[in-house]
Amino acid sequence: MEITFPLVANAVIAGLLLGGFYAAVSVGVAISFGMLDVVNIAHPAFIILGAYIAYTLNAWLGIDPIVGALVVSPLFFLLGAGVYRIYHLAFESRGRGALPGLAFFFGILFITEVVLILIFGVDYRMVKTSYSELSLHAGSIDFAFRLIVPFIVSVAMVVALHLYLKHTFFGRAVLAVAQDPLALRLMGVNPVRVREVAFALSIATAGIAGAFLIVIQPVQPSIGREYIGLVFAVCVLGGLGSVYGTLVGALILGLAETFTATFFGPSWSPAVSFGLLLLALAFKPTGLFGR
Amino acid sequence: MNPPVKVALSNTRFAILALVVGAVLALGCQFIQNDYFFNAAYTVLLYAILSTAWNILGGYTGYVNFGTAAFFAIGVYSSIVLYKAFHLPLGLLIIAGTVVAGVAGIGLGYLTLRLRGHFFAIATLALAVMLFTFVTNWDYAGGARGAYVLVPREVPFGFPRYIRYLFTVMVGLTVLAIVVARIIERSRFGQGLAAIRDDELAAECAGVPTLRLKLIATAISGGMMGLAGTTFPFFISFVEPVGAFDLRYAVNAIAMPVIGGMTTWLGPLLGAILLGTVQQLVQVTISSAWNLLIVGVLLVGFVTLAPEGIMGWVLAWRARRSKRS
Numbered sequence: 001m002e003i004t005f006p007l008v009a010n011a012v013i014a015g016l017l018l019g020g021f022y023a024a025v026s027v028g029v030a031i032s033f034g035m036l037d038v039v040n041i042a043h044p045a046f047i048i049l050g051a052y053i054a055y056t057l058n059a060w061l062g063i064d065p066i067v068g069a070l071v072v073s074p075l076f077f078l079l080g081a082g083v084y085r086i087y088h089l090a091f092e093s094r095g096r097g098a099l100p101g102l103a104f105f106f107g108i109l110f111i112t113e114v115v116l117i118l119i120f121g122v123d124y125r126m127v128k129t130s131y132s133e134l135s136l137h138a139g140s141i142d143f144a145f146r147l148i149v150p151f152i153v154s155v156a157m158v159v160a161l162h163l164y165l166k167h168t169f170f171g172r173a174v175l176a177v178a179q180d181p182l183a184l185r186l187m188g189v190n191p192v193r194v195r196e197v198a199f200a201l202s203i204a205t206a207g208i209a210g211a212f213l214i215v216i217q218p219v220q221p222s223i224g225r226e227y228i229g230l231v232f233a234v235c236v237l238g239g240l241g242s243v244y245g246t247l248v249g250a251l252i253l254g255l256a257e258t259f260t261a262t263f264f265g266p267s268w269s270p271a272v273s274f275g276l277l278l279l280a281l282a283f284k285p286t287g288l289f290g291r
Numbered sequence: 292m293n294p295p296v297k298v299a300l301s302n303t304r305f306a307i308l309a310l311v312v313g314a315v316l317a318l319g320c321q322f323i324q325n326d327y328f329f330n331a332a333y334t335v336l337l338y339a340i341l342s343t344a345w346n347i348l349g350g351y352t353g354y355v356n357f358g359t360a361a362f363f364a365i366g367v368y369s370s371i372v373l374y375k376a377f378h379l380p381l382g383l384l385i386i387a388g389t390v391v392a393g394v395a396g397i398g399l400g401y402l403t404l405r406l407r408g409h410f411f412a413i414a415t416l417a418l419a420v421m422l423f424t425f426v427t428n429w430d431y432a433g434g435a436r437g438a439y440v441l442v443p444r445e446v447p448f449g450f451p452r453y454i455r456y457l458f459t460v461m462v463g464l465t466v467l468a469i470v471v472a473r474i475i476e477r478s479r480f481g482q483g484l485a486a487i488r489d490d491e492l493a494a495e496c497a498g499v500p501t502l503r504l505k506l507i508a509t510a511i512s513g514g515m516m517g518l519a520g521t522t523f524p525f526f527i528s529f530v531e532p533v534g535a536f537d538l539r540y541a542v543n544a545i546a547m548p549v550i551g552g553m554t555t556w557l558g559p560l561l562g563a564i565l566l567g568t569v570q571q572l573v574q575v576t577i578s579s580a581w582n583l584l585i586v587g588v589l590l591v592g593f594v595t596l597a598p599e600g601i602m603g604w605v606l607a608w609r610a611r612r613s614k615r616s
Binding site: 039099100104110114117222229267270277278281 | 408416427428546549588590596
């Protein structure tokens with residue numbers, strides 16, 4: 001294939017826009033896995049759940065999927081709080097370590113997927129919004145609105161989360177619980193409560209990211225699995241627990257995927273994120289910016 | 292670990308006993324007329340091998356492997372490719388698939404086992420998707436469209452149908468897997484694995500060569516999963532990547548040992564027989580989606596409420612009874 005300027009430029013633009021969306025997908029795991037050490041491999045399942053809820057709201061009431069997801073995000077927050085409570089009671093409080101917890105989240109991933117299949121079937125679902133078909137043109141370069149809108153909202157969400165964690169009392173408590181839960185307890189803060197809210201927050205971001213997903217592409221219950229490698233690759237590349245690092249990792253992954261899809265064909269792109277993840281784990285498990 | 296109350300069988304005697312039980316079972320079943328029984332029984336035995344294999348790493352060592360489907364598919368596809376290229380006999384295909392999957396286990400383990408346990412788990416998921424993408428793009432092995440495997444016309448050893456022959460082979464492989472698992476469980480190697488599971492840092496400090504033991508365990512476990520896959524192309528006769536990498540293998544391989552109990556060889560076998568049979572019945576009577584829902588709910592239920600599994604209940608009941616007497 002001939003490498004032309006428009007081809008490369010389009011791949012860069014599409015990769016960056018996709019990367020913004022990947023940041024929204026991964027930032028929840030940066031909180032749950034990176035800060036709380038809860039290996040929530042069911043995170044993508046909550047994203048798919050969010051996509052289907054946005055789809056249903058859109059089909060029933062005609063609400064824009066992203067607005068709909070923001071409206072129902074408190075429900076995802078409560079769902080996350082509930083899941084964390086069960087996890088805490090069954091695993092953390094009994095000191096059973098993270099590994100049985102992995103099986104727990106794997107089961108949740110599976111149950112969510114099967115329930116969605118039982119309700120919606122295995123057909124691909126999609127949402128038509130007012131901006132789905134529109135795009136900006138600058139010379140030979142396209143900017144599709146179905147990528148731009150999720151990009152803007154997700155970058156805004158990531159920046160807001162970063163500011164919240166860095167500059168509010170509660171956000172600092174989350175960062176503190178990641179470093180030293182005992183010290184937090186001595187300061188008179190209940191670490192379990194802090195962790196519960198932080199985990200709930202991470203699931204709320206999953207619900208919103210689900211709406212982005214269904215704006216960008218058609219959704220089917222089992223595509224969540226493809227995102228497991230992606231979210232962990234982004235988090236490991238970005239350095240665990242760093243919100244801005246997650247954003248950088250997501251942009252890198254978005255670029256890597258679109259370049260692979262452009263030059264080798266889209267059937268190879270799922271291997272990119274997992275390949276990068278394996279490489280990162282093997283050679284630089286502390287992330288790009290880690291020591 | 293609890294010391295055995297009665298004098299336990301030696302490895303040789305256990306192996307002979309297991310062989311005799313397997314032979315009686317395999318021969319006895321030949322009197323069953325319904326061929327569907329052999330299809331169902333093959334699947335249950337397949338799960339018995341997969342969950343026994345998963346348990347060597349997951350139960351004995353405490354490292355969770357989500358990539359059962361990847362190792363299984365390595366076995367499946369090595370059989371397809373070698374059969375297509377050289378028409379090797381089934382025995383050699385079984386050995387080849389096992390070796391390839393075992394080597395893949397060593398490779399993956401070498402890359403990720405030095406990190407904390409959950410990175411290994413995530414990497415196994417990654418391996419499954421990578422291999423899936425690779426196989427989908429590999430035209431010789433059928434690619435995304437899938438590959439047909441012609442079942443040999445004459446059935447060896449005078450079995451009336453090929454599925455009966457495959458079933459008998461599968462009984463043999465299951466016996467092999469269980470004997471290997473029990474030997475590991477009772478060896479110094481197995482004690483080393485148990486030490487890693489209980490406290491890896493302490494084991495390392497006490498001089499247990501943790502990395503080497505984990506690598507060996509990953510190789511044996513992965514190889515055994517490959518072993519389970521080697522006969523699969525002849526069972527199903529049409530293999531496509533989505534089916535070979537189906538997540539149900541990964542979920543069942545975890546759910547069965549968790550439900551049966553993860554500390555002994557009997558747990559995964561028990562879990563596979565119970566859960567495998569239930570699934571075969573549900574699949575026929577209701578639907579395969581419900582089937583998977585049941586597995587998922589049982590997995591979450593057992594892992595949160597009864598982490599010791601069914602064997603845990605049995606052992607607790609036995610301990611209570613022996614205290615009373």
